[in-house]
Amino acid sequence: MVVTRFAPSPTGYLHVGGARTALFNWLCARQAGGTFILRIEDTDQKRNTPTAAQQVMDDLRWLGIQWDEGPEVGGPNGPYLQSQRMDIYDKYIKKLLEENKAYYCFDTTDELDAFRKEAEAQKRSFSYPRPQEFPGESDVEKAKAQGRDVTVRFAVPQDVPLEITDIVRGEITFAPGEIGDFIIQKSDGFPTYNFACVVDDYLMKITHVIRGQEHLMNTPGQQALWKALFGDSQLPKYAHMSVTISDSGGKLSKRERPKTLRNAIKARQEIEAGKLTEVAGIAPEELESFIKGKATPDMPAIDAMAEYLGIGLPEINIVDFFKSGYLPETMVNFLALLGWNPGDNREIMPIGELIESFDLSRLSKANSLFDRKKLLSFNMEHIKMTPPEKVLEHFRAYLKTVNSPVNSAEDELLSKIIKLCEGTRTLVDMERKSRFLFLDNNEIQYDEKAVKKVLLKSDGLAVLAIVREKLAAMEQLTEQGIEDMLRSLAEEKQVGLGKVAQPLRVAICGTTVSLPIFESVQMLSKENTLARIDITLKKFAAEN
RNA sequence: GGCCCCAUCGUCUAGGUAGGCCUAGGACACCGGGUUUUCAACCCGGCAACAGGGGUUCGAAUCCCCUUGGGGCUACCA
Numbered sequence: 001m002v003v004t005r006f007a008p009s010p011t012g013y014l015h016v017g018g019a020r021t022a023l024f025n026w027l028c029a030r031q032a033g034g035t036f037i038l039r040i041e042d043t044d045q046k047r048n049t050p051t052a053a054q055q056v057m058d059d060l061r062w063l064g065i066q067w068d069e070g071p072e073v074g075g076p077n078g079p080y081l082q083s084q085r086m087d088i089y090d091k092y093i094k095k096l097l098e099e100n101k102a103y104y105c106f107d108t109t110d111e112l113d114a115f116r117k118e119a120e121a122q123k124r125s126f127s128y129p130r131p132q133e134f135p136g137e138s139d140v141e142k143a144k145a146q147g148r149d150v151t152v153r154f155a156v157p158q159d160v161p162l163e164i165t166d167i168v169r170g171e172i173t174f175a176p177g178e179i180g181d182f183i184i185q186k187s188d189g190f191p192t193y194n195f196a197c198v199v200d201d202y203l204m205k206i207t208h209v210i211r212g213q214e215h216l217m218n219t220p221g222q223q224a225l226w227k228a229l230f231g232d233s234q235l236p237k238y239a240h241m242s243v244t245i246s247d248s249g250g251k252l253s254k255r256e257r258p259k260t261l262r263n264a265i266k267a268r269q270e271i272e273a274g275k276l277t278e279v280a281g282i283a284p285e286e287l288e289s290f291i292k293g294k295a296t297p298d299m300p301a302i303d304a305m306a307e308y309l310g311i312g313l314p315e316i317n318i319v320d321f322f323k324s325g326y327l328p329e330t331m332v333n334f335l336a337l338l339g340w341n342p343g344d345n346r347e348i349m350p351i352g353e354l355i356e357s358f359d360l361s362r363l364s365k366a367n368s369l370f371d372r373k374k375l376l377s378f379n380m381e382h383i384k385m386t387p388p389e390k391v392l393e394h395f396r397a398y399l400k401t402v403n404s405p406v407n408s409a410e411d412e413l414l415s416k417i418i419k420l421c422e423g424t425r426t427l428v429d430m431e432r433k434s435r436f437l438f439l440d441n442n443e444i445q446y447d448e449k450a451v452k453k454v455l456l457k458s459d460g461l462a463v464l465a466i467v468r469e470k471l472a473a474m475e476q477l478t479e480q481g482i483e484d485m486l487r488s489l490a491e492e493k494q495v496g497l498g499k500v501a502q503p504l505r506v507a508i509c510g511t512t513v514s515l516p517i518f519e520s521v522q523m524l525s526k527e528n529t530l531a532r533i534d535i536t537l538k539k540f541a542a543e544n
Numbered sequence: 545g546g547c548c549c550c551a552u553c554g555u556c557u558a559g560g561u562a563g564g565c566c567u568a569g570g571a572c573a574c575c576g577g578g579u580u581u582u583c584a585a586c587c588c589g590g591c592a593a594c595a596g597g598g599g600u601u602c603g604a605a606u607c608c609c610c611u612u613g614g615g616g617c618u619a620c621c622a
Binding site: 008009041043105107109112116125169174175178179182196197213216218240334338339341343344345364365366367369370373375377378380421424432433454487490499500505509512515517 | 545546547548549550551555556557558561569570571572573580581582583584585586614615616617618619620621622
């Protein structure tokens with residue numbers, strides 16, 4: 001029986017890196033017909049935000065990564081929030097203390113820093129100086145009385161090399177003494193990650209620990225702790241995946257979005273500080289310190305400012321990709337292929353195929369760059385291959401969050417629009433192309449370049465006037481009828497179809513980009529088309 | 545600084561565990577051409593890599609060593 005888990009700490013939105021970790025664990029479990037557990041590692045009271053766990057769960061659900069055990073679904077190994085498992089951790093800490101496998105410490109931060117500095121000066125790795133004799137309960141009382149913090153450290157075996165076996169990296173040996181005694185209980189009574197993780201993995205009977213390479217150095221210590229607590233029973237297999245790097249340079253991190261925004265604000269000649277603080281809902285001082293690089297406001301504030309300034313921020317969180325019009329199917333497929341492949345030339349794969357082909361032994365060792373251009377291409381392929389009703393569902397969800405007028409369309413019309421959008425790369429593009437259909441005739445925004453190029457140059461307005469008359473003369477607007485009319489007009493004028501179609505397009509949409517023109521006119525209706533042409537002719541006649 | 549991991553086209557990667565099937569395959573991007581009612585899409589063609597240096601071997605992308613480069617960790621964060 002395979003049991004895997006995803007164990008995020010609820011500090012914010014689900015990040016692409018975290019999503020990839022979750023996905024690999026989920027795929028591994030599904031492939032083997034095993035169990036996938038979601039566990040929330042909320043042991044750091046300072047960093048946790050109340051809504052983060054909910055957000056992470058929403059994002060996982062959007063991706064289609066459903067957990068078999070965990071918050072909201074329950075299971076036999078709960079509770080699944082570490083903050084609710086304190087009594088369990090206390091029990092094992094006590095056991096370790098009693099068996100002399102762990103000991104109390106009373107150091108201050110300054111004292112610890114001094115140790116570390118000394119180690120670095122001597123060009124050796126830092127390892128906590130274990131006392132000859134472990135302090136007893138009376139020492140704890142004394143320390144507390146003095147107002148010192150009390151922590152508990154695990155006594156890592158120092159006389160033997162620590163060996164781990166990793167599915168992707170093979171055998172790794174750490175020299176004796178290399179891994180120092182680490183803290184397992186903080187002075188606030190909470191367990192540290194390295195401790196809670198081991199206890200829970202054992203209790204939840206995890207068979208495969210699949211996580212990022214950043215945890216590789218924690219593994220020898222965790223394994224030693226496991227052996228001290230539970231012997232060799234149920235030792236899980238480890239797989240440390242490569243990490244994902246951003247295509248804009250460094251590590252793919254949450255800091256990228258604030259960084260991009262900050263640079264954009266700095267690049268502006270004039271900063272509309274008042275307006276910015278207003279849309280972001282932050283104090284002027286906060287904005288100032290953000291621009292100086294000293295502090296970072298919350299994500300919603302960052303997003304609001306970016307939207308106000310009209311700048312696109314690099315997508316980092318799963319929700320960012322949703323807002324940029326990507327399908328969850330795309331994200332799952334793309335993320336799965338970052339550091340894994342099925343061993344043949346397949347790339348675009350539906351989820352079922354991914355599950356079927358998944359194999360931990362095919363994880364790659366090298367770090368990979370997140371290539372958004374390739375992601376875009378994947379999205380187009382998935383929009384093409386995903387069942388239309390599913391795309392409709394995704395499109396609706398997207399339209400709702402951006403509050404688009406397109407959302408007022410009936411399912412039938414929306415389906416038609418989706419069909420006409422074949423080859424479109426994102427839902428954002430779909431919305432842009434079809435938006436004009438749902439605006440009032442006088443709400444059309446005319447793109448300056450489009451007007452110049454299509455209407456004012458050559459005889460665009462004159463052609464438009466002719467098109468208007470021909471359309472007016474048509475009893476009923478059908479796609480075929482519109483096409484025939486435009487084609488014959490083009491032929492008559494000895495020009496390409498573009499010359500007659502583009503002025504019409506700009507007249508009804510305001511831009512040169514929209515759904516195919518025949519269908520556009522037909523869907524818009526004769527009445528609205530004529531009205532928009534009249535508005536256009538009137539508006540730009542003077543300028544010609 | 546210390547410890548650990550990694551290294552094939554610009555990018556994701558196949559091939560590496562069992563050395564010859566590799567004059568290194570695919571995909572995205574890019575370039576050229578075609579098609580076209582816009583943006584896309586679509587079709588055809590092209591460019592492009594085994595980080596460097598030593599070994600081992602009849603033979604190395606594949607095994608070993610060194611160098612260089614990249615990444616991670618080095619918290620009372622996870």
